[in-house]
Amino acid sequence: MTPEDRAFMAELAATRAGLAIDAEKAYLIESRLGPVARRESYGSVADLVEAVRSRGDERLAAACVEALAPGETRFFRDRAVFEHLWREIVPQLARRSPDGILRIWSVGCGAGQEVYSLAMLQAETPAPTGRVELFASDLSERLLDRARAGLYSSFEVQRGLSARQLVRHFENRDEHFQLAKRIRQEVRWRCVNLIEDLTPVGAFDVVLCRYVLNGFTDSARRTASVKLANLLTPCGVLVMGEDERPALEGFAAEPIGGVFRRMDDARAAA
Secondary structure, three states: OOHHHHHHHHHHHHHHHOEOOOOOOHHHHHHHHHHHHHHOOOOOHHHHHHHHHHHOOHHHHHHHHHHHOOOOOOOOOOHHHHHHHHHHHHHHHHHHOOOOEEEEEEOOOOOOHHHHHHHHHHHHOOOOOOEEEEEEEEOOHHHHHHHHHOEEEHHHHHOOOOHHHHHHHEEEEOOEEEEOHHHHOOEEEEEOOOOOOOHHHOOEEEEEOOOOHHHEOHHHHHHHHHHHHHHEEEEEEEEOOOOOOOOOOOEEEOOOOOEEEEOOOOOOOO
16 A cells, blocks of 8 residues: 555545544554455455545445444453443432433444443343343444444453353353353444434443544544433433543533543534
8 A cells, every 4th residue: 555545545434434544554444444355355465545536436435434434442451341231320210210210322343342341231130120221333244244243253262251151141152252142232333433413323321432532533532522421311421431531511520431421511513
């Protein structure tokens, strides 16, 4: 790829999905676009980029942007956050819920490990009152397909799961492990671009957007933060990475890093 090719793809990712891709990182861009080039039968990544530039193929452009989005995730990442969320925050919000339903959304869910961590907690320790509904989204349809299948390698299940959880919630599938159907059925999936209109997604009591917005441009981070804030119920909770903070005012930090409770008067203007 030429520097012009990399700059073109970085601009495409920023415009379409708010992603901050460093055009100087040639290896990163080529390694992420390589599988797309092979899947689409192009001889090289440079050929793929030229096709995107010259043909105006919407499907191909979307596939490239999805591939450039970071997809790092694992089960119970920062376990203290999950324990605080399930033991302290979920019971509090459940008691306040007028209809007894608590809605939790995992944003940028990747292959599903984060939301499935919550589903396993729900199976092991159900919410004391009401019902918890779990939702998950990602920019990539291919990752969502992986998440729905709930099929993981030995390396993936070893990152965050205890032996007890592996035995209790997974079944062996040759060299892989598949999450039990009863757990997979607890989650509803949707393809979502955070810089587009999020109104159809609905309102949530808890939004997990962990280690997602730090991969956005500054303007896209602000835009997405406002959109997410507007989907939170009063006193709703935004869960980010341990070293992240919302890119707007109106949130009070919880004792656990990366967890922020929306203040009553904090509804942001869209």
